[in-house]
Amino acid sequence: MKQEDVLHSDVINYFTTEFAALEERLKSGRLEDYRERVLVSRKISEAVHLLSPYVRSDPRARHLVKNAEALRKELLSVRSIIAKQLLQKDKQSLLQAILTRKKGRRPDELAG
Secondary structure: OOHHHHHHHHHHHHHHHHHHHHHHHHHOOOOOOHHHHHHHHHHHHHHHHHHHHHOOOOHHHHHHHHHHHHHHHHHHOOHHHHHHHHHHHHHHHHHHHHHHHHHHHHHHHHHO
């Protein structure tokens, strides 16, 4: 194998690993801040730009770029952020309802 081929393979492997790590961070909820998501998506765009010359000749690069674009799209989606905020609001309102209900029962429990 030529040195150029080895370097090309190393670059593809590096970006594959990095994109997989970013996807894991996103799915585990460690990328909550939208600003951070935008910055990460910009870095992905830069990586895709660097990989674009290899897309025609290398199926791994083509697959990697396709996955990177899907990841970038998911990062910029606000759906998960909104859903998480709504879930937190639901939990807070549920907690308030439980506390209110408990406060309302205390005089009854004392009288009974």
